[in-house]
Amino acid sequence: MTDVAYRLDQTGLLVVDPYNDFISDGGKLWPRVREVVQANGCVPHMLEILQAARSAGVRIFFAPHRRWRAGDYNETWKFWAPIQESAARAKVFADGTWGGTFRDEFTPRQGEVVALEHWCSSGFANTDLDVQLKKHGIHQLIVIGMRANTCIDSTVRYAVELGYEVTLVSDAIGSYSWDEMKATLELNAPNYARAIVSTKELVSLIQLRP
Amino acid sequence: MTDVAYRLDQTGLLVVDPYNDFISDGGKLWPRVREVVQANGCVPHMLEILQAARSAGVRIFFAPHRRWRAGDYNETWKFWAPIQESAARAKVFADGTWGGTFRDEFTPRQGEVVALEHWCSSGFANTDLDVQLKKHGIHQLIVIGMRANTCIDSTVRYAVELGYEVTLVSDAIGSYSWDEMKATLELNAPNYARAIVSTKELVSLIQLRP
Amino acid sequence: MTDVAYRLDQTGLLVVDPYNDFISDGGKLWPRVREVVQANGCVPHMLEILQAARSAGVRIFFAPHRRWRAGDYNETWKFWAPIQESAARAKVFADGTWGGTFRDEFTPRQGEVVALEHWCSSGFANTDLDVQLKKHGIHQLIVIGMRANTCIDSTVRYAVELGYEVTLVSDAIGSYSWDEMKATLELNAPNYARAIVSTKELVSLIQLRP
Amino acid sequence: MTDVAYRLDQTGLLVVDPYNDFISDGGKLWPRVREVVQANGCVPHMLEILQAARSAGVRIFFAPHRRWRAGDYNETWKFWAPIQESAARAKVFADGTWGGTFRDEFTPRQGEVVALEHWCSSGFANTDLDVQLKKHGIHQLIVIGMRANTCIDSTVRYAVELGYEVTLVSDAIGSYSWDEMKATLELNAPNYARAIVSTKELVSLIQLRP
Numbered sequence: 001m002t003d004v005a006y007r008l009d010q011t012g013l014l015v016v017d018p019y020n021d022f023i024s025d026g027g028k029l030w031p032r033v034r035e036v037v038q039a040n041g042c043v044p045h046m047l048e049i050l051q052a053a054r055s056a057g058v059r060i061f062f063a064p065h066r067r068w069r070a071g072d073y074n075e076t077w078k079f080w081a082p083i084q085e086s087a088a089r090a091k092v093f094a095d096g097t098w099g100g101t102f103r104d105e106f107t108p109r110q111g112e113v114v115a116l117e118h119w120c121s122s123g124f125a126n127t128d129l130d131v132q133l134k135k136h137g138i139h140q141l142i143v144i145g146m147r148a149n150t151c152i153d154s155t156v157r158y159a160v161e162l163g164y165e166v167t168l169v170s171d172a173i174g175s176y177s178w179d180e181m182k183a184t185l186e187l188n189a190p191n192y193a194r195a196i197v198s199t200k201e202l203v204s205l206i207q208l209r210p
Numbered sequence: 211m212t213d214v215a216y217r218l219d220q221t222g223l224l225v226v227d228p229y230n231d232f233i234s235d236g237g238k239l240w241p242r243v244r245e246v247v248q249a250n251g252c253v254p255h256m257l258e259i260l261q262a263a264r265s266a267g268v269r270i271f272f273a274p275h276r277r278w279r280a281g282d283y284n285e286t287w288k289f290w291a292p293i294q295e296s297a298a299r300a301k302v303f304a305d306g307t308w309g310g311t312f313r314d315e316f317t318p319r320q321g322e323v324v325a326l327e328h329w330c331s332s333g334f335a336n337t338d339l340d341v342q343l344k345k346h347g348i349h350q351l352i353v354i355g356m357r358a359n360t361c362i363d364s365t366v367r368y369a370v371e372l373g374y375e376v377t378l379v380s381d382a383i384g385s386y387s388w389d390e391m392k393a394t395l396e397l398n399a400p401n402y403a404r405a406i407v408s409t410k411e412l413v414s415l416i417q418l419r420p
Numbered sequence: 421m422t423d424v425a426y427r428l429d430q431t432g433l434l435v436v437d438p439y440n441d442f443i444s445d446g447g448k449l450w451p452r453v454r455e456v457v458q459a460n461g462c463v464p465h466m467l468e469i470l471q472a473a474r475s476a477g478v479r480i481f482f483a484p485h486r487r488w489r490a491g492d493y494n495e496t497w498k499f500w501a502p503i504q505e506s507a508a509r510a511k512v513f514a515d516g517t518w519g520g521t522f523r524d525e526f527t528p529r530q531g532e533v534v535a536l537e538h539w540c541s542s543g544f545a546n547t548d549l550d551v552q553l554k555k556h557g558i559h560q561l562i563v564i565g566m567r568a569n570t571c572i573d574s575t576v577r578y579a580v581e582l583g584y585e586v587t588l589v590s591d592a593i594g595s596y597s598w599d600e601m602k603a604t605l606e607l608n609a610p611n612y613a614r615a616i617v618s619t620k621e622l623v624s625l626i627q628l629r630p
Numbered sequence: 631m632t633d634v635a636y637r638l639d640q641t642g643l644l645v646v647d648p649y650n651d652f653i654s655d656g657g658k659l660w661p662r663v664r665e666v667v668q669a670n671g672c673v674p675h676m677l678e679i680l681q682a683a684r685s686a687g688v689r690i691f692f693a694p695h696r697r698w699r700a701g702d703y704n705e706t707w708k709f710w711a712p713i714q715e716s717a718a719r720a721k722v723f724a725d726g727t728w729g730g731t732f733r734d735e736f737t738p739r740q741g742e743v744v745a746l747e748h749w750c751s752s753g754f755a756n757t758d759l760d761v762q763l764k765k766h767g768i769h770q771l772i773v774i775g776m777r778a779n780t781c782i783d784s785t786v787r788y789a790v791e792l793g794y795e796v797t798l799v800s801d802a803i804g805s806y807s808w809d810e811m812k813a814t815l816e817l818n819a820p821n822y823a824r825a826i827v828s829t830k831e832l833v834s835l836i837q838l839r840p
Contacts, residue, residue, distance in 0.1 A: 059706075071740065071741065075741075076689075076741055076743075076765075076766060077765040077766065078349070078765060078766060078767045079349055079350075079373060079374065079375040079404075079764070079765055079767075080375070080404070080765070081370045081375075081376070081401065081402050081403075081404060082400060082401055082402070082403075082404065083401040083402060110701065111701065111705075111706055113706075116746045116747070116756070116757070116758075117746075119371075119758060119761065120370055120371050120402075121367065121371070121401070121402075122367065122371055125368075125371035125372070125761075126371065126746070126757065126758035126760070126761045127746070127756065127757075127758070128746075128749060128756035128757070130582070130583070130756070131581070131582060131583040131749065131755075131756045132583075133583075134554075134559070134582065134583025134584070134709070135583050135706075135707040135708060135709055135710070136706060136707065136708060137559060137708045137709075139288070139289055139554070139557060140289075149393075149397055149398055149401075150398075150401055153367075153398070154367050154371070157331065157332065157363075157364050157367060158335075158368075160291045160330055161329075161330050161331070161332055161335035161336065161364070161551070162335070162550070162551060162554065163289060163550070163551040163552075163553075163554025163555050164289065164554070165289040165290070165291075166291070179397060180397055183359075183393035183397050183398065187359055187389060187390055187393050188359050188360075188363070188393065188398075190292060191291065191292055191293040191331070191359075191360055192291050192292070192293060192330075192331075193291075193292075194289075194290070194291060194292070269496075281530065281531065285531075286479075286531055286533075286555075286556060287555040287556065288555060288556060288557045289554070289555055289557075290555070320491065321491065321495075321496055323496075326536045326537075326546070326547070326548075327536070329548060329551065335551075336536070336547065336548035336550070336551045337536070337546065337547075337548070338536075338539060338546035338547070340546070340792070340793070341539065341545075341546045341791070341792060341793040342793075343793075344499070344764075344769070344792065344793025344794070345496075345497040345498060345499055345500070345793050346496060346497065346498060347498045347499075347769065349764070349767060371761070372760070372761060372764065373760070373761040373762075373763075373764025373765050374764070498769070499769055499770075499793060499794065499795040499824075500795070500824070501790045501795075501796070501821065501822050501823075501824060502820060502821055502822070502823075502824070503821040503822060539791075540790055540791050540822075541787065541791070541821070541822075542787065542791050545788075545791035545792070546791065559708070559709055560709075569813075569817055569818055569821075570818075570821055573787075573818070574787050574791070577751065577752065577783075577784050577787060578755075578788075580711045580750055581749075581750050581751070581752050581755035581756065581784070582755070583709060584709065585709040585710070585711075586711070599817060600817055603779075603813035603817050603818065607779055607809060607810055607813050608779050608780075608783070608813065608818075610712060611711065611712055611713040611751070611780055612711050612712070612713060612750075612751075613711075613712075614709075614710070614711060614712065
């Protein structure tokens with residue numbers, strides 16, 4: 001699907017969870033994502049897209065997962081989901097640590113929007129991401145980052161429910177397994193994303209400015 | 211996972227999209243779901259759970275997809291998702307038709323809650339489902355119905371983001387393919403559902419009343 | 421405040437609750453709103469704005485309150501608000517009755533959007549109004565209708581929280597008392613509405629346009 | 631209205647914006663709220679309720695307004711509301727300053743929940759307050775803090791739209807004028823709050839417990 005035309009003043013790039021714990025060697029989840037992420041060039045692709053979007057004047061948004069802090073999650077919660085229990089147990093993205101810091105190349109610049117932290121998987125749920133997109137006049141959203149069948153899938157689903165037009169970049173997302181990648185890219189996202197493109201295609205599309 | 215204890219006065223059963231177009235022979239989507247739905251006994255399981263929940267005093271909620279009406283979707287919309295384009299093209303669940311009516315055995319009874327119709331996949335998005343659950347004091351949600359990797363997956367994800375504890379019943383949901391079932395039951399829902407059980411297990415769990 | 425410039429393709433007119441029960445002689449709430457509504461010309465102003473908006477190509481949206489149906493509200497709800505208890509007691513906007521029908525001149529035309537019914541006061545809460553506005557590319561919202569300090573105030577507050585720019589038309593809203601009008605127009609809405617204008621000013625603003 | 635019975639394990643106390651800028655001598659907004667706040671004993675009442683709630687085992691939640699940071703609000707926003715423009719101009723609740731710190735007696739304790747910061751007036755909008763309340767099983771919400779006709783009114787309206795039962799404490803809220811107090815306490819909140827009580831009544835109600 002490449003019939004999407006981007007109005008760049010209405011287009012946002014959403015970078016989901018570019019934490020060291022996820023996408024840097026030495027991160028807590030790196031051993032789990034390494035196989036996919038190294039094979040599909042996820043990190044260099046994410047960076048290439050970030051740079052192309054900045055050059056094209058596409059506004060940049062970041063959707064960060066809750067940085068773990070003492071007392072988080074189920075210590076006082078009565079109801080929880082397995083993914084939250086895992087996050088609490090592993091203390092992923094711990095606040096104030098290297099793992100809970102964005103990988104260096106993904107440090108937000110002035111004028112770029114870092115949404116409030118999300119507790120589960122959707123970058124929209126219980127955060128200000130939707131209002132930030134609206135305040136900036138965004139209708140078309142390019143989604144990249146981690147992890148395919150959890151945060152990416154949930155964020156794409158929410159974006160569509162909320163009325164955004166979504167482009168997912170197939171080789172700028174990663175996951176724990178190829179089965180998860182396939183579930184997202186072949187079974188689920190084709191229902192929601194208006195376009196699923198490669199990094200190469202995307203960069204070409206947003207360079208062709210009107 | 212069978213360590214969930216249900217407080218029945220805080221438990222709701224959510225039946226998603228039990229339309230004739232989906233789960234009855236002759237429905238528009240029946241040819242696509244038949245293989246899975248007949249093999250796993252989805253419809254009789256849904257019915258068995260509905261009856262068990264009613265007997266146990268679990269309140270029943272229905273999450274219906276938008277019934278197609280003339281002018282819906284992309285005629286005036288500027289942004290749309292593929293799943294909405296398909297729905298518009300196929301006129302699924304057309305309002306006022308047999309296909310857009312709940313299968314007979316799933317007719318809501320007095321005191322059962324039919325949420326507002328959803329435009330995409332989540333029974334929560336842009337509807338009153340969350341407030342209806344809150345008004346009835348529900349915290350634990352049992353999810354059954356159609357279709358595994360679209361409405362069921364989205365509804366489960368939203369439920370968890372909103373703070374509900376979700377139980378998914380593996381043989382009371384259906385889909386277009388076994389790959390979709392596997393994506394939902396083995397890859398995605400285990401992150402979100404507090405329990406994934408069979409109909410037999412569920413019926414046993416909600417009969418064991420405190 | 422008249423420094424708002426409207427981009428008409430991004431502007432929507434939102435008509436809140438133009439039910440006979442509210443704004444027609446003989447309606448259940450008419451005796452309560454008559455004094456204000458007759459004095460400020462609310463109904464003819466609403467109509468004048470509707471016609472001007474249609475002529476200017478501004479898309480029209482309607483936000484209808486829940487039409488009362490048997491079993492609604494607190495019969496099974498565990499928690500309720502006084503305004504909902506009143507609505508249940510008085511059976512206002514009863515479904516299928518004249519009182520629960522839009523006043524004749526406000527019948528929606530083809531291509532105009534009627535949002536899902538709201539249970540309380542905000543036209544956005546638990547409805548599809550936000551997604552409908554997004555799907556039509558709306559960022560600027562002109563709000564008219566009933567009743568100043570309940571549905572209008574709540575809808576304006578929600579619109580702003582969600583990121584819309586709001587214009588409120590001071591003589592195209594009504595209420596039970598001048599105190600309520602003053603609370604809305606002088607104390608509350610000035611915090612949220614980007615502009616509060618008269619019908620005359622509004623009509624002029626949306627006519628002066630390419 | 632004093633017919634509300636509290637189930638203390640389902641009851642939360644919500645303290646809205648107890649910033650030095652609002653409720654401490656020397657704060658940026660103190661000159662504007664002083665008259666009302668000193669006359670109705672708002673701050674000592676807020677403290678009395680906080681202590682009573684802690685003693686009764688009622689869980690405590692805080693809803694903090696966005697702490698101003700460089701670049702906030704309309705520098706990149708295309709749409710804004712007057713209240714946000716004022717906040718940006720006055721740099722209220724500036725992050726890292728005394729004014730943007732909770733008044734000393736209102737420092738959250740371990741196990742108490744500080745919701746994400748809100749950009750406008752509702753403690754719920756674009757934050758995690760709703761999910762935090764759900765995760766802790768809360769259905770009844772006692773609301774205190776600042777400022778009557780903006781954050782308090784919006785938070786109460788949102789709470790009710792979302793399905794919570796609200797108690798507002800009339801002498802534990804403050805505002806810029808008696809007109810604003812009257813608008814909230816006599817005209818608006820009676821539609822939404824299940825109970826409006828004095829501090830004395832509230833403390834008595836949550837002490838009388840099985």
